[in-house]
Amino acid sequence: MERFLDLPFFKILRNGVSTFNAVATVCTALTVAGTAVFYFVSHLSADGIAAMVALAPAGLAVVVSGTLSVAAQKLPTAEYRIEHLSGTLIVRPVDGHHSYTNERVQTVRPLRNDTRLVELRSYVTGRSQGETRVESMFPDQVLFDGRVAEDDGRYRRWIYLGAPRGRGDAVQVGVRQTFDDAAAAMLPFYREGGGTHRVKDMTVTVRFSHDEDPDVEGLVWNTNSKPGKKAVVGTLEVKRVNNRRDGTVDYIVHIPRPKRYHCYGFRWRWSS
Known part of the structure; x- marks a missing residue:
């Protein structure tokens, strides 16, 4: 079985699945973050919305940093x-x-x-x-x-x-x-x-x-x-x-x- 799974086709398939998983993880994280932002904004007062806008750059930086970190761990990369x-x-x-x-x-x-x-x-x-x-x-x-x-x-x-x-x-x-x-x-x-x-x-x-x-x-x-x-x-x-x-x-x-x-x-x- 190990020899069978080590055939080049399955190696390429595993790399493709890893890449798909990484992309799916990034998309899921962005979707969840976007949904959360929409929910909170729709229920905030005018002052809350202003505060949200002020904090948006920091929040975006955290989301991007997290998704890139997950992608870096999941994507197959050569040394x-x-x-x-x-x-x-x-x-x-x-x-x-x-x-x-x-x-x-x-x-x-x-x-x-x-x-x-x-x-x-x-x-x-x-x-x-x-x-x-x-x-x-x-x-x-x-x-x-x-x-x-x-x-x-x-x-x-x-x-x-x-x-x-x-x-x-x-x-x-x-x-x-x-x-x-x-x-x-x-x-x-x-x-x-x-x-x-x-x-x-x-x-x-x-x-x-x-x-x-x-x-x-x-x-x-x-x-x-x-x-x-x-x-x-x-x-x-x-x-x-x-x-x-x-x-x-x-x-x-x-x-x-x-x-x-x-x-x-x-x-x-x-x-x-």
């Missing part, structure tokens, strides 16, 4: 917005399999005061024979690693910023993950997305050695699609950059204002 998301996967051939370095860097802007944690998700296939290493890319920040993939295959990780951040105070966070696929080959795709968070700008890069330069295509996935429905919903223009000095080649996609619940990246086919 931050992602200004820029950069994802890079570096693929290296090693003795018949591959090693990978996955770097995800986010510039986030808190939408409320006292923001301390930033979530970063990753989706990894294949199985490693050696040690999988995960670390924060910024030494003044602390990484908390979920370590185990959840039912959707994603690993959840959180960065503790080291101190509370105020609303609008942008900060950069990043996670580097190093692993191999010696025990089971990784599926040939790489993608990134903001999940439930709004993202202003995103760049995704995958890097191969010249010796293994595969056939690469840029794709868009709808991670909110129903089970059994096709997840790939579009294609992307891919920029190819030849790094002659390093003996590598980069494939890059740039996505301004990517959609929530969508991922953007690559699928490739190895040369036979």
Whole structure:
């Protein structure tokens, strides 16, 4: 039952119900306040009406403050917005399999005061024979690693910023993950997305050695699609950059204002 209720449709439905409840609470409070004012005014003398008019601004301020406070508690709000998301996967051939370095860097802007944690998700296939290493890319920040993939295959990780951040105070966070696929080959795709968070700008890069330069295509996935429905919903223009000095080649996609619940990246086919 818990897995069923965690489907994206029901998450959106719960957010919609929360928003409706908040709006209904505000409207109810305003209706009650208006009815009370009308009742008292209709039964007051001329002097009472004058006093009521004098006290009206203070009463209105109390009503507005109360309704906004209730709405703030009920409305679903994100803790931050992602200004820029950069994802890079570096693929290296090693003795018949591959090693990978996955770097995800986010510039986030808190939408409320006292923001301390930033979530970063990753989706990894294949199985490693050696040690999988995960670390924060910024030494003044602390990484908390979920370590185990959840039912959707994603690993959840959180960065503790080291101190509370105020609303609008942008900060950069990043996670580097190093692993191999010696025990089971990784599926040939790489993608990134903001999940439930709004993202202003995103760049995704995958890097191969010249010796293994595969056939690469840029794709868009709808991670909110129903089970059994096709997840790939579009294609992307891919920029190819030849790094002659390093003996590598980069494939890059740039996505301004990517959609929530969508991922953007690559699928490739190895040369036979």
